[in-house]
């Protein structure tokens with residue numbers, strides 16, 4: 428299957444899945460490869476036949492939906508954003524929690540991949556901020572639709588490329604090497620609550636101080652779906668809590684109820700009161 432054929436197919440199929448083509452432009456190779464594999468598995472001649480197959484078999488849309496779930500991630504992705512979290516956002520959230528008589532921060536990583544994002548938060552907290560906030564701890568919920576990725580979160584072993592953004596002292600302190608893989612030491616590994624959830628259908632039933640919703644909803648989903656999910660996320664954020672989206676993402680036009688914590692870092696603060 429050539430690239431042009433795959434692009435045309437995606438431009439036809441994605442809107443029907445409430446997804447948007449521009450989000451896939453750069454990462455389509457991963458998705459096209461999976462579709463080619465699916466075509467081979469179904470013993471179909473080409474993508475035109477596959478399109479006919481999708482037409483005829485309604486349940487194939489679910490398969491196609493899962494083929495379109497992009498899984499690229501790494502530790503400390505957009506490290507300036509993590510630096511900003513450490514410097515400004517987390518200390519402020521911790522102060523706010525303490526003022527409310529809480530000794531924990533509640534964090535949610537939406538679409539957590541193989542654990543790179545939520546474990547980055549574990550390391551950031553334990554290796555950098557914990558000394559400043561000794562009586563305080565961080566609870567982290569990590570959700571993903573893909574059970575194979577969640578299995579990898581529990582294994583917590585990564586290639587070097589995946590952890591190379593981390594400060595060297597952190598890599599040395601938190602990982603040990605096993606068969607060319609960098610495996611997180613147990614002290615850092617058992618800190619996550621993992622849930623298999625499709626963010627379009629379910630969310631954890633609690634409130635959060637910080638939600639990381641990066642490189643999923645606001646890249647791949649269409650405007651309506653983005654707005655629906657954002658509204659649900661907003662309801663789970665405490666007043667004054669932070670929402671982080673991907674560095675190349677934008678909130679839907681006209682979004683209200685947030686102020687920019689850092690527009691450049693795509694960090695937003697939920698307004699304290701509805702009128703703010």
Ligand SMILES: C[S@@+](CC[C@H](N)C(=O)[O-])C[C@H]1O[C@@H](n2cnc3c(N)ncnc32)[C@H](O)[C@@H]1O
Pocket residue numbers: 496497498499500501504537538539540541543544570571572573576624625626627640641642643673
């Ligand atoms: C591109 S990765 C981003 C990972 C991480 N948030 C980051 O920014 O590095 C998208 C992740 O979202 C997951 N995902 C895709 N569709 C999902 C859905 N509907 N519900 C929950 N997770 C989903 C994928 O399995 C993948 O782990």
